[in-house]
Structures are given as C-alpha cells and as structure tokens.
Amino acid sequence: QLVEIEAAQAAERTSQEIVQENRDYTLFSWSVQGAANPMLMKRAEGVYFWDGDDNRWLDFSAQLINMNVGHQHPKVLEAIKKQVDELCFAGPGFATEPRGVLGKKLAEVTGLAKAFFTLGGSEANENAMKIARLFTGRNKIITRYRSYHGATMGSMTASGDPRRWPVEPGIPGVVRAFDPYCYRCPFGQKVETCHRECVSHIEEIIQMEGPNEIAAILVEGITGSNGILVPPDDYYPKLRALCDKYGILLIDDEVMSGFGRTGKYLATQHYGIKPDIVTAAKGLTSGYMPLGTVIVSDPIAQYFETHMLYGGLTYSGHPVSCAAANANLAVYEEEQIFENVDTQGVYLADRLNAIKDKFDCVGDVRSIGLFSVIELVKDKASKEPLAPFNGTSAEMAKLAMYLKSQHLYAFTRFNMLWVCPPLVITQQQLAEGLDIIERGLALVDEALQHSRNHPEEVHAPVRLTS
Ligand code: PLP
Numbered sequence: 001q002l003v004e005i006e007a008a009q010a011a012e013r014t015s016q017e018i019v020q021e022n023r024d025y026t027l028f029s030w031s032v033q034g035a036a037n038p039m040l041m042k043r044a045e046g047v048y049f050w051d052g053d054d055n056r057w058l059d060f061s062a063q064l065i066n067m068n069v070g071h072q073h074p075k076v077l078e079a080i081k082k083q084v085d086e087l088c089f090a091g092p093g094f095a096t097e098p099r100g101v102l103g104k105k106l107a108e109v110t111g112l113a114k115a116f117f118t119l120g121g122s123e124a125n126e127n128a129m130k131i132a133r134l135f136t137g138r139n140k141i142i143t144r145y146r147s148y149h150g151a152t153m154g155s156m157t158a159s160g161d162p163r164r165w166p167v168e169p170g171i172p173g174v175v176r177a178f179d180p181y182c183y184r185c186p187f188g189q190k191v192e193t194c195h196r197e198c199v200s201h202i203e204e205i206i207q208m209e210g211p212n213e214i215a216a217i218l219v220e221g222i223t224g225s226n227g228i229l230v231p232p233d234d235y236y237p238k239l240r241a242l243c244d245k246y247g248i249l250l251i252d253d254e255v256m257s258g259f260g261r262t263g264k265y266l267a268t269q270h271y272g273i274k275p276d277i278v279t280a281a282k283g284l285t286s287g288y289m290p291l292g293t294v295i296v297s298d299p300i301a302q303y304f305e306t307h308m309l310y311g312g313l314t315y316s317g318h319p320v321s322c323a324a325a326n327a328n329l330a331v332y333e334e335e336q337i338f339e340n341v342d343t344q345g346v347y348l349a350d351r352l353n354a355i356k357d358k359f360d361c362v363g364d365v366r367s368i369g370l371f372s373v374i375e376l377v378k379d380k381a382s383k384e385p386l387a388p389f390n391g392t393s394a395e396m397a398k399l400a401m402y403l404k405s406q407h408l409y410a411f412t413r414f415n416m417l418w419v420c421p422p423l424v425i426t427q428q429q430l431a432e433g434l435d436i437i438e439r440g441l442a443l444v445d446e447a448l449q450h451s452r453n454h455p456e457e458v459h460a461p462v463r464l465t466s
Helices: 002-012 015-025 074-086 097-110 121-136 153-158 162-167 197-209 235-246 267-271 298-306 319-334 337-358 394-405 427-453
Strands: 041-045 048-051 056-059 114-118 140-144 174-177 214-220 249-253 277-280 292-296 362-368 371-379 416-419
Touching: 056 427, 074 319, 097 114, 097 292, 097 319, 114 121, 121 140, 121 153, 121 214, 121 249, 121 277, 121 292, 121 298, 140 197, 153 162, 174 197, 197 214, 197 235, 214 235, 235 249, 235 267, 292 298, 319 337, 337 362, 337 371, 337 427, 371 394, 371 427, 394 427, 416 427
Parallel strands: 140 174, 140 214, 214 249, 249 277
Antiparallel strands: 041 048, 048 056, 114 292, 277 292, 362 371, 371 416
C-alpha cells in the first residue's frame, strides 16, 4: 500500500519538481552543473519524444546519434522483457544463448572473427587499444586530432579534440595525426592538387615515432562529433596499405558511424577495406540497453587462444543487453532499415546541397546516409567559421534557440549543426525538420546582414575552455 501511495504522490509531481530533484541530487555529464538545463523527457515513440509540458519534439539527434530504430520499438522492448523473465543476469564467464547468437552475427556482418563485449563505446576503445598492445607487443597508438573515442582515461586521451585537454597527459604513447578534412584541408590542398597528404604525413609520423613502436592506428570510421568528415574514396585503401606495410593494426571506431548510420554495418565497408579491430556501441542496441563491443580479426582471436585476455567487467556480455542487440539487428533486416537509410539519405543530400546554395551562412554540407552536418560560416569566400573552434557565437546561439522554439531537437557544436535522425525516419518527417532548419538559417543570414550593416553592435565570440 505504501508503494501505491508513493507512486500516486510521484504521479502528482510537477515536471519542474522532477527536474529540480535531478539537478539537486545528480551530476550531469559534460556540463558545468550550474549551467545545466535538463529537459524532462516523459515519453517517446519513433522519431518523436514528449517533454514535461507535453510538447512533441522531432528528434533529429537520435539521442546522441544512437537510437537507430527510433524510440520504443515494440520488437526490441518485447525481446528485453522476454530475456528479463528468462535470465536477467549471468556472470561474464558464463555462456548464454543471446551472447553466442550475437557474437556469431557480429562475425558475419563484419567479416571478423570474435567479439568481446563491453558496456559502451569508451570501454570498447580502451580494450581495443589494450588488445592491440598485447597482440603486437608494441606500445604507441596513432589517433587523429578530430576523432573522439570516449570519456574514460585512455579513450579520452586517444581522442583528439579539446575534450581531451583536461585529462592530459592521460595515458602514455598516444601520437596524433591530421584528419581528411577536405573543406579545411590541414595541408592547404584543393581537390585538384591533393596528393593525399592526410595519409602520407602519417607515414612520416610512423618513421619519426619508430615503426616497430606503433601498435595501431585508431580512427573513427567516419568522424562524427567533429563534423562528419567523409574521406576521399582512396583514403582507406591507402591507410590500410600503410598499416600492412609496417605491421600496424587498423582499429576502426564505428561507435557512431557503424550499424546502419551510413547504410552499412561499418562505414569503412563503403571503401572495400577490412580493419583488424572494430569497436561499436550505440547502434548495436539502438541504446535500448548499454552494450559495446570489440570485434577482432582471426589472427588476434587465435593469439588469445594461448594468451590471457586481460580485461572484462562484472557486467560484460550482459544477457539482457545481448538480447536487445539481437532484436535490434533483426529489426534492421526485417524492416529494411539500411534500405531506408539509402533512400532517405539521397533525399537528405539533395536538400542539404540546395541549402548550401540557398544560404550565405552555409559553407559546407557533408553527408553519408543519415549521418550529416551543416557547417556554418560568416563568409562563404573566406570560410571564416560562424563560431570559433571550441567556441560559440551569438549567431549559433540564435540558431539553436530557434530550433528549440520549434521543438526540433538537433545537436549543435561550435559552427556546426548535425542532422542525424533515427534511421526509421520518413521523407515527410525529414522534410518537416529540414523546413524548420531552413527558417533558422534564414534568421542567421538576416543577423549576419544586420552585423555587416551595424559593425558597432557585433559581440566578440566566446571560447568555451582554456
Ligand atoms: N567513439 C565514438 C566515435 C563516439 O562517437 C563515442 C560517443 O559519442 C564514443 C566512442 C564513446 O562511446 P560511449 O559514450 O558509449 O562510451
């Protein structure tokens, strides 16, 4: 009875009270706590969720680019409930049916041999680096400045962007290279003059660091949270060849770009290469349960037949997480989700290209499948970013506020706006969100025009950290 009374009291609590309790007693990730302004999510379905005031939001972020089959998919919910009833937990040293089924499926879709299970993407990258070091007997890992690999100590150090700064020096042995960022080529090249310096300088780094010291090159399949950096077609074949030349492992972090986001299981499958190690999370379960994985090639799997694999946590290979992943992967096939990504991806690319032509504030658009970004500039010719790297600006804040006012939930960071909805989205729903974005970009164009006419009113952009 007491439980019922408590439940009734909880039901009467206002949204503000619930949010306040969250703020009073919990710490929000990646936030200055005093500035955290969490929204209450009450319920969700497909590409929509509802806030505490019952406003319906169109989710163009798929909740951190993660809920590929959308919110509350009945088949995934059913599989989770079934597994909970049958066997909720078994220690990581036990065999369970969902674990074996998932391992076999992952080998099939990646062409690799065996899967090690983790609780998420960061831990997958920690273990991938550890496995590469154990297997090769070498220590150094080459990563890229614009890749993000997670928020645990090793994965945070391996990340290149400013999110790593606070933990530095972090773990030893991480060496960084530049990314294939063609719109702002770090080597000052244009498409016509490019000699793939983004690969050849990595060979120079290998020489300077000692080829026999380098265990692996760790890259995001397609860089996500630093701007959907789709590489030139021959980037991956060249990188693969470089790894083979020096006996260096290629670790492909597909946490964000994998499992359907680009229309394939792995983004690198677009380029016809096979990595030695793949890490994944997010789209593996579409976020219904926490799960990550490190999938390794046959030689690596063979090595661990006779050598200890130093790793694993209490919850590794959790049966409910594995069951959720199996159901999620079945939905991908039964509902032809990747085909939808291809179809909607063409529509999205067309709309984005039109947006680039239409608005002065849009410098570049990049997309592959339903993985896309709009990069905003003050001036198309100079490419001056609308907000500085690691910073924000009044115009970007204005755009973000407008999208919020229209209940479009989309991720903005520095001078970029991401369009990465659940993969079940329809063309009509995509159009609904893109129309809102167009109205927001029109406001930015107006604001820029106003600033040009009234330079005395322009505010300095704000840098976020050190
Ligand atoms: N790797 C990439 C490419 C990511 O985008 C992320 C998270 O956004 C991670 C790793 C970390 O994954 P998780 O947050 O599940 O630890």
